[in-house]
Amino acid sequence: MDGEVIAILQExxxxxxxxxxxxxxPIKCTESGQVVPxxxxxxxxxxxxxxxxxxxxxxxxxxGEAPPPDFAQGPTDEYLxxxxxxxxxxxxxxxxxxxxxxxxxxxxLYRLLRRRPDGxxxxxxxxxxxxxxxxxxxxxxxxxxxxxAVANRLAKSARRAAVGYASANYLALIQHTLP
Numbered sequence: 001m002d003g004e005v006i007a008i009l010q011e012x013x014x015x016x017x018x019x020x021x022x023x024x025x026p027i028k029c030t031e032s033g034q035v036v037p038x039x040x041x042x043x044x045x046x047x048x049x050x051x052x053x054x055x056x057x058x059x060x061x062x063x064g065e066a067p068p069p070d071f072a073q074g075p076t077d078e079y080l081x082x083x084x085x086x087x088x089x090x091x092x093x094x095x096x097x098x099x100x101x102x103x104x105x106x107x108x109l110y111r112l113l114r115r116r117p118d119g120x121x122x123x124x125x126x127x128x129x130x131x132x133x134x135x136x137x138x139x140x141x142x143x144x145x146x147x148x149a150v151a152n153r154l155a156k157s158a159r160r161a162a163v164g165y166a167s168a169n170y171l172a173l174i175q176h177t178l179p
Contacts, residue, residue, distance in 0.1 A: 001063055002138035005053050014046045016139055018081040021047040022179070025089050025131050027096035035097050037127035044135060053138070058117035058130060058147070061137035068149030075153070082136050082150055087174045089132040093125050094171055101125060103162035103170045107155045114151035 009016045016023065024045040028036040041054045069076050075083040094101055109126050112119065113133070120126070133147070161170035 001141050002056055002061060005055070005135075005138040008051070008053055012049075012051055014049060014051060016046070022081075022088070023085070023135065024092065025085075025128060025135065026050075027093050027128065029096065033098075035093070035124040037124045038131045042131050042135065053135070055131065055134040055138055058133055058137065061134065061142070062144040062147065063137075063141040064143045066141070066143040066146055068143075068146045071149055071153040074157075075150075079146075079150060082140070082142070083154070084178060085136050086129060086132045086150075086154065088178055089128050090125065091171065091175050091178060093128050097124075100168045101171055102165070103158050103167050104165065106158035106170050107162070110151050110155035110158060114148050114155070117147070 006016070015021060025038070026043055026045055028038065028043075030036060041052050043050050043052050069079070071079075090101075090106070105123070109121065109123065109129060112121060112126065113129055117130070117133070136142070137147070157173075158170040161167070161173055163169060
């Protein structure tokens with residue numbers, strides 16, 4: 001958790017409990033339509049309100065040693081907002097970038113996120129997935145084990161959706177199921 005981010009949101013009287021409004025990480029593009037990966041400072045939309053927040057690296061946000069739950073049946077209620085923020089960011093990215101990422105690419109990115117949470121990748125979607133994780137972990141205590149279990153479950157979901165090299169079933173599934 002990051003007390004500085006929470007203090008900024010409290011100062012601006014923004015509900016960051018995921019109950020009144022679900023935060024969105026907007027995708028930035030150049031005038032020519034190229035996606036610009038987020039940096040340390042990320043704009044977060046809370047309904048129509050946009051607030052810039054400076055986010056720490058994922059590894060700096062690990063808190064405690066809480067064991068992860070069993071996600072064999074999917075996200076538990078306690079982690080649903082964590083999963084939704086990541087997947088909503090993924091769908092927003094694909095919509096704005098005008099791309100349809102393949103299941104195989106989602107699986108690769110989620111596995112990379114677990115292995116190298118502060119690393120980089122040539123696909124700008126990776127930086128947006130990191131931003132979603134960084135923002136959520138700024139608000140909630142998440143252990144390294146919990147984070148890794150979430151990333152593993154996301155990778156497993158993408159792999160299960162795949163029916164071939166070019167399939168994009170995972171993206172279609174999350175677009176259909178997200179509120």
